[in-house]
Amino acid sequence: MNNMKSLKKYIAPLLLTGVLACQSLDEDPKGFTTPDNFYATIQQGEAALTSSMNDLWNAWAPGYSYGYGNFIYDDQLLDGDMVIPNDFGSSLWDQHYKALNNVNGVLRAIKKGNFKGVDQSEIDGLEAQAKFLRGYNYFALVRLFGDLPLITEDTPDPVTNPIKERTPIATIYDLIVSDFEFAITSLPASWDGQPGKPTAGAAKGLLTKVYLTMATAPLNKTENYAKARDLAAELMADGTYSLIENVEDVFKPENKYGPEVMWGFNSTSDDPATDAHIWTPGVMDGWGDASLDPTWTDEWLKTTEPRQDAYLILEFDGIPYTDFDEQRPFVKKFTVPYISQEEYENGQTTANLPIIRYADVLLMYAEAANMANGGPTPEAYEAVNQIRRRAYNLPLNTPSATSDLAAGLSKEEFDDAVIDERNHELSFEYDRWFDIIRKRLLIKLNTVNHPDYLPNITDDDYLYPIPTYDAKILGSQNPGYTGE
């Protein structure tokens, strides 16, 4: 009976273990990825950046295609009566911020010291890519939407700490400039076997565009012209990038990753796969959705440059565009012959959409040099003329009366000529709207093309509306829009 009595001894321990041996309530998920168990290797960091680019793809480029719907108020695309409705362009807002969330996740992890045991230079490379992408995301947002909720790796979680006010444009640009500057110093000139990743050169190209934009509306900080000019000059002296000599070859698949294209949306045949039929006329079995404004094409087609044939579908199987059902030219840059007939028929777009390419750098140089100098310099002339010579398929470095701009243009005349050149050379690369807003061209363009839209145009149209729910939380909306 002794051992039975001694059982009493067990009561206390049992009670204690029962009461005190609580299980930890912290969740340690397995088979479930959270920011706490991610971002441990460079590959994981780059996978987050990969996803951020996929986010942007969903807004800009559901096939370089319906993304055009966000830019119908430019003069190149049909439609857009200059009555911009609430929530217009919200997919750009949504997806850029979604991308920023993924990018900031990487930067936050780097700051926390997550990448233990990884070579510092590799961490710097990852940080530079992330900052490059963040700079690009904010650059797109600030131009489209103005003052922004600013979220960086240091911002308290905006889900639990809603942001109640927007940061002014100038402050956003400070971050953009510093991000690109970091990218320029820490990114390599090229990635071995990974031609699609951001490079120092692409960072310089984008920073050039940032400076040029800061020099124009709405900031109009003209001291930035010189910075843009000098940065572009560096790229021109560097020799890494160059113009493709033949204008028909610019968008050929073998030139997807240079020497002219510096960075952009990449694509492969499997994913993200999209359909190029959107750009093509019915006669090509296309859907003809992305229609061009006839007043814009007519103006361009008055010239005789071969570039039109390279960038536009002017005929198919011997049928001129005038005999298309749509009776309009279509866009060629993202469809056959720049992708194979088979890919076209399978509904795949394998053409890249450039975000920055060398032709743009030359034109930015021309613009910046002219404006910084108070008039066109010989170098500025040469830069724009190279683009024009190529448009005529003439030797790039040989002056030609056929192609070159007339000598002796005033500062303003030269500037107009450069913007015009951008209008054609960079057409449908989602660049035109940004030129229109930074140069405040809406009245000028519509006076010629669509006088009927003029009553609808105000300065408010240079910014898109903040999406309604976000505006409500932020407590402010852009002028001219309701729904705060």
Next chain:
Amino acid sequence: MMKRLHNTGKAFLLAWLCMLCIAARANEPPKATAATVAPEKSISGKVTGDGEALPGASVVVKGTAIGATTDSEGSFKLSVPDDATTIVVSYIGYVSQEISIGSQTVFNVLLIADVATLGDIVVVGYGVQKKSDLTGAIASVKGDELAQLPTQRVDQALQGRAAGVMVLNQSGAPGGNTTIRIRGSSSILGGNQPLIVIDGLQGGDLNSLNPNDVESMEVLKDASATAIYGSQGANGVILVTTKKGKKGHPVVNYSYNLGVQHLRRKLDVMNAGDFARSINDFKASQDQPGNVVITPTPVFTPDQIAGYDKNAGTDWQNEIYRSAAMQNHQLSVSGGGENVQYLVSGGYLNQQGILINSAFKRFSLRANVNVDITKWASFGLSWAGIKETGNTPPFGEGAAIIDPLGQVVSVAPRWDATIPVYDENGNYSKHPSGYGEPNMWNPVASANEAFTENNSIRNNINAFLDFKIAKGLTLRVTGGAITRNQDNFRYFNRNTFAGFQKNGLGQVDDAMYTRYQNSNILTYDKSVGRHHFVITAVAEQQVEQTKASSILANDFLVDRAGIFDLGGASTVTATSSNMKRVINSFLGRLNYSFADKYLLTASYRADGSSVFGQNNKWGYFPSASVAWRISEEGFLQDVDAVTDLKLRASWGVTGNQAISPYASLSQIISNSDTRYPYNGGGATDIGFDIARAANPNLKWESTTQTDIGLDLGLFNGRLNLTADYYVKTTDDLLLSRQLPTYTGFPNIIDNVGSTRNKGIELSIGGDPVVGPLRWNTSFNISGNRSKVLKLSDANKLPFRTTPGAGYGISTNANTALLYLQEGQPFGQMTGWITEGTWGEGDRDKAAAFGQLPGDIKYKDQNGDGLINNKDLTVIGNAFPKFIFGWNNRFSFKNFDLSFLIQGVQGNDLFNLGRVRLERPGEGTSSSLLSRWTPDNQDTSVPAFTKQSERKAAGLTNKVTVGDNRVSRWVEDASYIRLKNITLAYSFPQVLTRKVGMNKLRLYVSAQNLFTITKYTGYDPEVSSFNTNDANIGVDFASYPTSKVYSMGIDLTF
């Protein structure tokens, strides 16, 4: 101070080992008592109860160990000391009697059944209470009540038994699921299924429990009763107590039940001739108006039709439904000595389904053992092992990987009688083209060729140690585990729709679920004068984990090996997951009574749960209740009629832990949508996307419930009445809340909504007739009204039903059939009201809408002369206004007759299947025969109006009804049903004894014998979409309920 699990494990192991050796000693035979030397005398007698001899009753001289048990005739003989004064006669289930000996030597003892005491004890959370002491709303169902009516499943047996408890069979499939709602639905995303606690072990499962093992079930309804379960108590709690062995001779019980199931009713479809004519008539109406009217060629020739008229064609419902056998064996042995009591029971259920190729089997085994170690320590162990295996061809929403065209239940009645099952080559026939849905798959092939095998093995183990530490102070330490292994195989060969599309399609799902629970319950019971206290304090921890994997394979080169050779598939997709939930709890309860008159219960529980957000790891759940037993007051003491009168009031807060593990954490995902060719190589690169925001504030849904109740017992317990009124308000309801997208997320799951349920419950029961003929009856009725008080951003929340293409029920959230709307009840259906068809007399009125006589007449809700989205309105509600059950037992001599009538009142069902069964040009429904014609204008079935006629009328259509959300398909699903009726005969013991049996009972029984309803589908008791309660109320392709006839035998040795 937090220790890890393995430490706890070690401590328990130690405790158990130590207990095992004690138990071994406890089994040693007790030492013989010293022989008595006093002079003796001999007494003898007979013990009877309820007019029967009681064998095995014990007769003991009071205060000694001297005694005997009665023989098979109930007789005993005993030598007692001369100075013995009293004998004690006892028998389980009867009130013990003390009889003074005096000079008497022959004793004929009549024992009185102890029904009152058995019924008097009610199991409550973490303890038991006298029924008279209850302050909360608890409905009790005794096991022997269930045993009167043969049943296969405990959850189904609960139907109609308790006020306020709605049990809904989602489908009639063998082993199918039930929806149980206690006092309505309050949660939207969180689930509303009550917590099941079996012998103290939480997280149990009613449908795998052997009904024969149930001693009692308690349904805890109000917060006073459920708050003790804190964050898991908001949907009510069902406590199940299983049978235990009792001291006495071993009792062997065997029962057998053999049943046959039939389809309760068939859908009324056309025979081959009628169908062919209907198709031709419709085709003729599709003429092309123009200068020359082009009349289409008929689909069926007159010769064909003549042939069909001779031979009615294929009855597809007969092809896929059958009469199906069902048998159930039960064997149990129970008994025990002074120190050890045991019960071992086994069950085997083999149920064929009424749908061909469907079946369900369940093997169950239970062992309950209780051991008294010392006077102050005892332990118990219960183990239940259940193996279930079932197969059912694909039907309804649950068949997620099956296209609706390959489902059996919805497709079979849609195949018309003109098509033979097999073609001339003996292959499954294909649907002919030229009418209807040519891609629809042969339903006999869908049923016969699908291979399914769902296996599950469950183990429920529960052990406890009881210590009587001091007078009134007891400690119970329990350790329990539930494990469940699930292996499901499905294979669709090329003779099935899915297999044809995918060149063979197979799926293997494996899941392992484990749940551990340790509860340490300290109880102190103390009386001081007229004050009585019971204090309960509990520390408890629970760990629950699910590990699962799934393999989906298709493109099989060899179709035959199928599921058991996944390696033969060209495409294989595998997924796996792991989820863990930890709950730590501390709780306390005080029961206080004064003079058995004034009763008070107060409880408080703190639950820490891993699934709650970082900032809200602990939830707190208080409750309080009072009761006044007016019948104990002096002024009622003299009123003999009133045996018991009690007023109760309670208030409390409970929670719903409706959050899946990790839901409060931010989630990063990778899938085909997050990829992008970032590196610029030829292939895409894997991307990882932050897909969900963290919500560190996420917490339980919180339900505050107030209840007022009344218990009345009249005429010595012959009439009992219980009534309750409650209001339940649920706040912090989990819903998706919109986020500003600058956060990177469109929305987040957050505690934002609010709902309210109010209701009344009434139960009346008693014994109106006693004597040779006895009638015991109980009736319960309850009504619940729900209201959505607050939703998140919009005041309207759509829910989608996904029947597949062609039903005109949109999957677009903006045009959903089912909405939750602030200020409106749950289960609301939105659509257009139809008011039959336009008659000839209404030609002008119809023309105003651009319609002709024979067209559907829509109600112009807003009177603007147009039928469009502005005329959408409420067209039905899926939740009943009242539910009721009426249970009866008549016994006369050796016969007894029991039956249960059960029903619901005031609910609607959207009969989605009718949309296509009644579609002109494809439908097979006989209602198309009563379509509108000039001679038959009083009908809701529109005419087959000729296109040319319509054109000639030259009307402008004003009716824009884009889909099938019309009241024509909404039907009243109220029903009254004879759920179960059983007539039994028990052979007199005089006879059974002769063959060594104590009891022999034979019975015949029927389930669902008749149903009174206006509902035209297979069965009014159905719910096809069960992802959440906002989806209840749609009937689509559910396995029909069957009617069952059975006979059985119960034997006791």
